[in-house]
Amino acid sequence: MRHRDPKQEQQWVLPDFENTRIAFSSKSDIELLETERMFRLMNSPWLVSMGSFIAKIAMKANFPLVERTIKNTIFKQFCGGVTLADCQETIDLLAQYNALSILDYGAESKSDEQELDRTEKELINAIEFAASNTSVPVVSSKLTSLVANEILEKKQLGEVLTKGEEEQYNRFVDRITRACTRAAELKVGVFIDAEESWMQDVMDDIVTDLMRTFNRERITVYNTYQMYRHDKLSQLRSDHLKAKEEGYILGAKLVRGAYMNKERARAEAYGYASPIQKNKESTDRDYNAAILYCIDHFEEIALCNASHNVDSVKLMAREILDRGLPRDHQHLNFCQLQGMSDHLTYNLAQGGFNTAKYVVYGPIKEVAAYLIRRAEENTAVTGEMSRELQLIRREIKRRKL
Ligand SMILES: Cc1cc2nc3c(=O)[nH]c(=O)nc-3n(C[C@H](O)[C@H](O)[C@H](O)COP(=O)(O)OP(=O)(O)OC[C@H]3O[C@@H](n4cnc5c(N)ncnc54)[C@H](O)[C@@H]3O)c2cc1C
Numbered sequence: 001m002r003h004r005d006p007k008q009e010q011q012w013v014l015p016d017f018e019n020t021r022i023a024f025s026s027k028s029d030i031e032l033l034e035t036e037r038m039f040r041l042m043n044s045p046w047l048v049s050m051g052s053f054i055a056k057i058a059m060k061a062n063f064p065l066v067e068r069t070i071k072n073t074i075f076k077q078f079c080g081g082v083t084l085a086d087c088q089e090t091i092d093l094l095a096q097y098n099a100l101s102i103l104d105y106g107a108e109s110k111s112d113e114q115e116l117d118r119t120e121k122e123l124i125n126a127i128e129f130a131a132s133n134t135s136v137p138v139v140s141s142k143l144t145s146l147v148a149n150e151i152l153e154k155k156q157l158g159e160v161l162t163k164g165e166e167e168q169y170n171r172f173v174d175r176i177t178r179a180c181t182r183a184a185e186l187k188v189g190v191f192i193d194a195e196e197s198w199m200q201d202v203m204d205d206i207v208t209d210l211m212r213t214f215n216r217e218r219i220t221v222y223n224t225y226q227m228y229r230h231d232k233l234s235q236l237r238s239d240h241l242k243a244k245e246e247g248y249i250l251g252a253k254l255v256r257g258a259y260m261n262k263e264r265a266r267a268e269a270y271g272y273a274s275p276i277q278k279n280k281e282s283t284d285r286d287y288n289a290a291i292l293y294c295i296d297h298f299e300e301i302a303l304c305n306a307s308h309n310v311d312s313v314k315l316m317a318r319e320i321l322d323r324g325l326p327r328d329h330q331h332l333n334f335c336q337l338q339g340m341s342d343h344l345t346y347n348l349a350q351g352g353f354n355t356a357k358y359v360v361y362g363p364i365k366e367v368a369a370y371l372i373r374r375a376e377e378n379t380a381v382t383g384e385m386s387r388e389l390q391l392i393r394r395e396i397k398r399r400k401l
Pocket of ligand 1: 192193194195224226228255256257258259260276277278279280281283306307308309335336337358
C-alpha cells in the first residue's frame with residue numbers, strides 16, 4: 001500500500017463521469033451530430049431487428065450496397081477499420097487523450113481449417129503490430145475463431161473425439177500457444193474472451209494452462225469471467241488460489257456477459273438449469289464483489305474491469321483512490337468498447353487511470369455478429385433513451401448545436 005502525498009492531494013479526486021465536455025472532447029460538432037443520428041436509429045428496437053435481419057441476408061448474398069451502408073454508419077462508430085493499419089488513426093486519437101487501445105480482430109465461430117490458420121496469422125500480426133506501438137498493450141482473441149465450435153462442445157460433454165477431431169483440437173491448442181509465445185516474447189498481453197457456457201469449461205482449462213506457462217514473471221494471458229453466471233465469482237476465487245499456489249499471476253478480465261438470452265433459451269430448450277443469475281441485481285452484486293476481490297489481491301491478480309456500468313467503474317476508481325494504490329499500476333485496468341461510454345474512458349484517462357478501448361477491426365463480414373450485438377445493446381428495451389443517446393444529447397445541448 002502507498003501513502004498519499006499531501007502535495008498531490010488535489011489529484012486524488014474521483015473523475016466526474018457526468019462531464020460530457022471531456023467525454024466528447026475528441027469529437028467535432030459534425031461528428032457529434034452524426035453520432036447522435038446513429039444512436040437515435042439504434043434506439044428503435046424494431047428498426048434494429050429489421051436492420052439486423054436484412055443485413056444478415058444481404059451479407060450472405062453479397063450485396064455491395066448494404067456493405068457500403070454498414071461501413072459508413074455502424075461500422076464507423078464501433079470499429080477501427082478493416083485492417084490493422086486502418087486502426088492507427090483511432091489508436092493515435094485515443095493516445096492523444098491518454099487512453100490505450102486493445103486490438104481485437106472481429107472473427108468468431110470459424111470451422112474451416114484454412115480460415116482458422118488465417119485467424120491465427122491475424123492474431124500474430126496484431127501482436128507484432130501492438131509491440132511496435134506504445135499505446136497498444138494488449139490484443140484480444142476469441143478461441144472460437146481458432147477451432148470449430150463442435151470440437152469444443154464435444155470435448156466439454158466428455159465425448160470421445162475421433163482421430164481427425166483430436167488432430168483438429170491439437171492444431172487449435174498449437175495455434176493459441178504459438179500466439180501466446182509470440183506475445184510473451186514481445187511483452188504484449190492477450191485477453192481471451194469468454195463465450196457460451198457449453199464450450200467455456202474447455203476454454204477455461206486451456207487458458208489456465210496458458211497462464212501457468214506464460215504468467216510467471218509478468219502478466220501475458222488473461223481469462224475472462226462472465227459475472228452473469230452464478231458460478232463465476234467462486235471460480236474466480238478458486239482460480240486465484242490455484243494460481244497463488246502454483247506461482248503464476250492470474251489475469252482476470254471481468255465482464256457481465258454478452259449471451260444472456262441465448263444462454264437462457266438453450267437451457268430452456270434442453271431442459272437444464274440456466275447458468276445465468278436470476279436477475280440483474282445478482283449479476284451486479286457478483287460483478288462488484290469480484291472487483292473488490294481482485295483489488296484485495298492486486299499483486300497476484302491482474303484485473304481488467306471491462307464494463308460500461310458507471311457504478312462498477314466508480315467503485316473501482318474509488319477503491320484505488322481510497323486505498324492509495326497507484327492509478328497506473330499494471331494490474332489495475334479499465335476498458336470500454338470503441339464507440340461506447342466515452343464519458344467513462346475519457347474521464348478515467350484524464351484522471352490518470354489505466355484505461356483502454358477495445359478497437360475491433362476486420363472485414364465487414366467478420367465483424368457483422370459483433371456489430372449486431374452492439375446495435376442490440378443500444379436499443380431502448382424499456383422505452384427509455386439508451387445511455388449513450390442521453391449523454392450525446394446532453395453534450396449537444398451544452399455546445400448549443
Ligand atoms: C471491453 C469489453 C470487453 C468485453 N468482452 C466480453 C467477453 O469476452 N465476453 C462476453 O460475454 N462479453 C464481453 N463484453 C460484453 C459484456 O459482457 C456486457 O454485455 C456489456 O459490457 C454490458 O455490461 P456492462 O457491464 O457494461 O453493464 P450493464 O449495462 O450495467 O449490464 C448489462 C449486462 O447485465 C447483465 N444482465 C442484464 N439483465 C440481466 C438479468 N435480468 N439477469 C442477469 N443479468 C442481467 C447482462 O450481462 C447484460 O449484458 C465485453 C465488454 C467490454 C466493455
